[in-house]
Amino acid sequence: MRKQSKWIVIALLALAMLLQACGQEDGKPANSANPANGKADPAESAGNTLIYAAETEFDKINPVLEDTVDINNLIFRGLMRFDETNTPQPDMAESYEISPDGLVYQFKLKQGIRFHDGQELTAEDVVFTISSILDEQVQSVVRSEFVQIDSIEAVHDHEVKITLKQPFPPLLDKLTIGIVPKHALDGQDMNTADFNQNPIGTGPYRFVKWDRGQSVTLQAYPEYYGKRASIDRVIVKFVPDSSVRMLQLETGEVDMAYLEPSAVEKMSKNDKIAIYKSPSADYRAMMYNMNFELFQDVNVRKALNYAVDRAAVVDGILLGYGEPAYSPLQMNKFANEQIEKYEYNLDKADEYLTAAGWIPGSDQIRVKDGKRLAFTITAPSSDPVRVQLATYLASQLKKIGADVNAAALDWSVIDISKTEAFMLGWGSPFDADDHTYRLFHSSEIGSGTNYGSYSDPAVDKLLEEARTTADTVKREELYKQFQQALAENPPYIFIAYQHALYGVNQKVKGIKIKTLGHHGAGFLWNLEEWTLHD
Incomplete structure (x- = not known):
């Protein structure tokens, strides 16, 4: 009996080991524990996915x-x-x-x-x-x-x-x-x-994996201190080509995508897609690089500002989904509507260039001291709107005798601080200090986001005072003075504010619209409240 019991025990142990081995894949237990709570890892049974x-x-x-x-x-x-x-x-x-x-x-x-x-x-x-x-x-x-x-x-x-x-x-x-x-x-x-590459936070979703060049996967965190997310898994898929994003949204391969204005009409005809048009503080502008000698003359910058028909941009490129821009705080409560808006005026552009000594040459391109009025506007090739804006400006500025080229390049080869001019996108719906100090203060040259090396002592002083003044009325006045100083010594050609456009599968519910930032940043702000209904 003892020998028989011994062999029964050995057989049971062998069977247990076999079952354990069958329950593993690539050395990982099939029901791996979540280190946060000791429960089965929810990534193994993802549930509904966005x-x-x-x-x-x-x-x-x-x-x-x-x-x-x-x-x-x-x-x-x-x-x-x-x-x-x-x-x-x-x-x-x-x-x-x-x-x-x-x-x-x-x-x-x-x-x-x-x-x-x-x-x-x-x-x-x-x-x-x-x-x-x-x-x-x-x-x-x-x-x-x-x-x-x-x-x-x-x-x-x-x-x-x-x-x-x-x-x-x-x-x-x-x-x-x-x-x-x-x-x-x-x-x-x-x-x-x-x-x-393996972040740990306290938010409603925890990091699961990152497939470089493809996607990031997140899982609802069951121990989240706030409202537990209804959507179990979120996959952020990287699709830089706007036409591919639109196609994948149409086919249902993705549930939501940022849309270019040109895609809205077509997507609106798809009864499975809802179009969200969010107000935005997101502006597009051409940055002057002050390291480029041409732009060190404020009269040249003013002339180029007058040569841009912003209303035509809003109608023709943004298809009405936006409005002409003249200030980085135009959508802020401290907006200054009394500053120079650089409305389209080719005569004024001509006056400023002539006063600056730029005279039309034999081919009508202006010259000064043997140099042509010429530069290149760089734009990221993955952003159709920025490429169109750069192309439009290159064509428009020829009307005032500027030889301008548009270069659409991949982000991997772009160093904004080294470009002559760059088609930027910025904008913040928050405190006026956001996206102003770090863009226009001279201390941000080199190590910050003042890529154009813009420096103006008056602007620096106003930004410093405005961010450290507790009195709201005084702050408003300081930011209005800042906008005035910026208009008198422009760092950019402010062109247009662009509405944030999203296509979302109709099965997604619970989206709350608010004023968004650059490229629609913030659209997912209440995602833990969203639900999916097939």
Whole structure:
């Protein structure tokens, strides 16, 4: 009997090992555990899936390093979060207090918030994130937006104190930035850390995988502190070609996509597709590179501004989905409608060029000191609207004797700071400091986003005062003066504001429209509230 029992035990052990082996694939258990909660990994049974066709792929997923708004907001969350009116409201912060002098902000964090690896969020993570942004060794794209912070400290496990050098009204806006986990990054070079390819956040979706050149897959995080997402899985698919995005939307290969104006009419005829036309602070402009001698003469820049028929652009290229642009704060509450708008006027363009000494040559191209009035406008080839704008400007500016070429190049070979002129896209629906200081302040030349090396002492002073003035009335006046100074010494040809256009499968419900930023950034802002209905 003992021998028989022994062989029965051995047989049962062998059978158990065989079953375990059959339940594995590539060395991974079929029912792998989610490290955050010990339950079966939901990626193994994805449930309903939303596929979003994005225009471009990013290099890193880390809010400290790269401003990839939509995917960052799904994976990461901040102390604050923008609501439907783009006003910052407490998110991971339970509450906050501001000292009477506007220099000290104290935040109490919600307790029980967990990162996607199961570790609890504490004040140390907030301190680590902001300190990393301010660290000059960390290549943060938003460092200039936090330099008014004098110190940040963890007063308690769930309480953070921020002390400012001067009052800084935009701070609550800035603190919508996602918080990264100290335990996953401490002691590493954040610029090259593996975290940037395998991010860990506290948002409604956790990172699952990244197929370079193809897509990023996210899974609803069951332990999310807010509303649990109804859509189980989100795939962000990289489709740079606008015509391919439209085709995949038509065939149902993707559920939603950013549309070019030329695609709207066709897609509107498809009863399976809903068209969303969101208001936007997203403008298109031709950047003057001030390192190019031609553009160092303000009269040349003014002349070129007068030579552009913006209304024709809105009607002919944007097909009515936009409006003429004249200021980076045109959609902001501090907009200055009294500044020079550079309305189409070829006579004025001629006057400025002639006064600057540019005389028509034998071929009608203007010359000065033996040099032709000539330059190239570069545009990313993956963006049809920017390519059309560059082509249009090249043709239009010939009317005033400028020999202008349009070059459509792949992003991989573009260095904006090295181009003579570039077709930019910018715009923010938030505080007036956003997309103004980091675009036009001279401190942002070289290491920031002031790619055209624009420098104007008056503009610098106004931007500095406006971002550190607590009085709303005074701030408004300063930003209006800033817009006036910018118009008198233009860094760009502001051309048009473009509406954000999205095609979305009718099965997607719960989308809430609000004013969006550059290239429709923010459209996914309430995705955890969306549902799918077949």
